[in-house]
Amino acid sequence: MAIYFVPLTCICAGGSCGAGDGPNGVPKLMDLLDEPVPGVGTYEDFNTIDWVREKSKDRDRHREIATKSKESVLALMKSISDAFSGWLLMLLVGLMSGALAGGIDISAHWMTDLKEGVCLNGFWFNHEHCCWNSNETTFQERDKCPNWKSWAELIVGTNDGPFAYIMNYLMYVCWALLFSFLAVSLVRAFAPYACGSGIPEIKTILSGFIIRGYLGKWTLVIKTITLVLAVSSGLSLGKEGPLVHVACCCANILCHLFTKYRRNEAKRREVLSAAAAVGVSVAFGAPIGGVLFSLEEVSYYFPLKTLWRSFFAALVAAFTLRSINPFGNSRLVLFYVEFHSPWHLLELIPFVLLGIFGGIWGAFFIRANIAWCRRRKTTRLGHYPVLEVLVVTAVTALLAFPNSYTRMSTSELISELFNDCGLLDSSQLCNYANVSVTKSSSNALPDRPAGQDVYTAMWQLSLALVFKMLITVVTFGMKVPSGLFIPSMAVGAIAGRLLGVGMEQLAYYHHDWVIFRGWCSPGADCITPGLYAMVGAAACLGGVTRMTVSLVVIMFELTGGLEYIVPLMAATMTSKWVADALGREGIYEAHIRLNGYPFLEPKEEFSHKTLAMDVMRPRRSDPPLSVITQDGMSVEDVESLIAETSYSGFPVVVSHESQRLVGFVQRRDLVISIENARQRQEGVVSASRIFFTEYTPPQPPNSPPPLKLRGIMDLSPFTVTDHTAMDIVVDIFRKLGLRQCLVTHNGRLLGIITKKDILKHMAQMANRDPDSILFN
DSSP, rough: OOOOOOOOGGGGGGSOOOSOOOOOOSOOOTTTTTTTTTTTOOOOOOOOOOOHHHHHHHHHHHHHHHHTTTTTTTHHHHHHHHHHHHHHHHHHHHHHHHHHHHHHHHHHHHHHHHTEEEESTTSOOOOOHHHSSSOOOOSTTTOOOOOOEEEEHHHSOSSSSSHHHHHHHHHHHHHHHEEEEHHHHHHHOGGEEEEEEESHHHHHHHHHOOOTTTSHHHHHHEEEEEEEHHTTTTTTTHHHOOOOOOOHHHHHHHHHTTHHHSSSSSHHHHHHHHHHHHHHHHHTHHHHHHHHIIIIIIOOOOOHHHHHHHHHHHHHHHEEEEEEESSSOSSSSSOOOOSOOOOOGGGGGHHHHHHHHHHHHHHHHHHHHHHHHHHHSSSSGGGGGHHHHHHHHHHHHHTTSSSSSHHSOHHHHHHHHHHHOOTTTTOOOOOOOOOOOOOSSOOOOOOOOOOHHHHHHHHHHHHHHHHHHHHHHHTTSSSSSSSSSSHHHHHHHHHHHHHHHHHHHHHHHHTOOOOOOOOTTTSOOOOOHHHHHHHHHHHHHHHOOOOHHHHHHHHHHHOGGGGGHHHHHHHHHHHHHHHHHSSOOOHHHOOOOOOOOHOOOOOOOOOOBBBBBHHHHHHHSOOOOOOEEEEEEEHHHHHHHHHOOOEEEEEEOOOOOTEEEEEEHHHHHHHHHHHHHHHHHHOOOTTTTEEEEEESOOTTTSSSOEEOGGSSSSSOOOEEEEEEEBBHHHHHHHTTSSSSSEEEETTTTEEEEEEHHHHHHHHHTSSSOOOOOOOO
């Protein structure tokens, strides 16, 4: 028996056809299943992707490649290149992100120093590099060299006296205002999406939401430039969160080089998950912490394959950054520490106290920052972003300059606070009263009484703590790139150092107390204030972001303090418990809710006893559900339905009377298919019938050609019965990443539940405004 395969586009009611009508005068039938129509299967802006459909498309593509690979050597080579393309893409993302991060670090360091002076050997040298080559620099005054001139020395001729101080003060404020003005102006003019941290939006995008342009070329270019300007302006913000956004932009742009990632939204999100890991890897020099950060905090869907690729990409990025060596210390890490004495079990009490402080500060910061951002959105303050940035910069610069600990960049401040005082340290924090010290082989010193400089430093740090806590609240969320990691760590590091010095003095003067007896003898190095600063930094960052495992790994990779994992774990866990007791949301989840993004939080439990029928639309008072029948509607009827409604898709039923479900069709696919048919198929008019059936019934001789759209219909839409518990429905939406789910009763269609309906219902159950969910 001979079997003939005929393309579906050539099948018509008469049995065979040619270029125009069939031989019996019956119009040719067009089927969109066989020939892919450009745009079908894609999504509009501010819509959620259908994970199930995207994964199914990828499986079909993979199956086709595997089948063809057995037919020829060329097809086999294509199959191998397809399998290898994911790893190649990870390599490119790692290289590009590492190179950009190195450039950002070097530029930000130079421009931060530019506020205080300039190098005569070459204006492109920062303070540290300028003094490296000088032969006239002494060890005690290593920051002073004839090649580096402050602005007062250049303009007035001297660096001493009140006039020189005022000149330096004025130049500091002017440079800060210039940098912040350039940053906010570039963001406003060229890439509005380049502002903020970027992590809340990336979390939303990874959950399946589409925000076109958020990861585009312009956003990447402007975010990279303005991030350097914003950090250099001295505002209380960091570059670590925005670097995650920069890495994701790199990944999204590079995805367009590979067909399988360009055409599949779910596959692209796997790459973006790996890019988030790369962002943290280059921000902190913490590749393993980056992978765990992506897994714990950012990613919605994280298969094992993505874990391996994230690890590889983070490795490549860290290697690239190490090759560039932006910190000039031949180390990858930002705050390398070397503590000389081990911690004691009883020190867990102050470490837990730091955890409690971190949790309380985190909860306070989230509430205060969200209240300020809501005020910005709902009042006239939001209409003047440039003025707001300039005012906050002016206040920050005016208050920061007099205090040496707020004048220096936040990264330098944290580095100094983490530092363990050694014999060679000239820092004000290490200026203890002289005690006869037998110089041991190590750089460690015994606990000593604090000198006058240390007490002065404590007062300055106390003022810096209050300043950082208040100014960060209004800075995070402005229309410039702003990260939260470094400001949060600075608050914790200051609090930790203050507590550490307090404990050190207590141990020195009261070493006979019960808590110190037995492990802290006179002349011993018992307390390490730098360790307390490190633990405090972790506690405050944990309180704000609610990170746990990834935070501890980032902290020990960041500092190299591997033996201090237990204090870090104790403080981080305490901080999370305390912060969760005061408010369930971390800062990123709070900003997602503030912006109304349709993000279904995987960590949030749904504990209410409601049913699918309570949430589905239409409600009792609503008009009936808009549906399409499988064979009874014309092009005009469908176009009228599309024009009258704003729904993202329509259920297809057998008839209006039976309401038996056949499938589901997306609005965008319908519009594109009808437009395409009008252009490509002769004779399609408003009166043409639309069929979603497998076989098309014979048409009257003079009727216009019909349109067969079965190919764009989802034949297996997810359905639940009207008595399904909502906690099960929420789980289905979370774990399968659904856009919508149809509700049936005995096989008859009753209604539909979308992701937005679920989010509104959850908001209602939590006594929040359901209309705060803004998008489809």
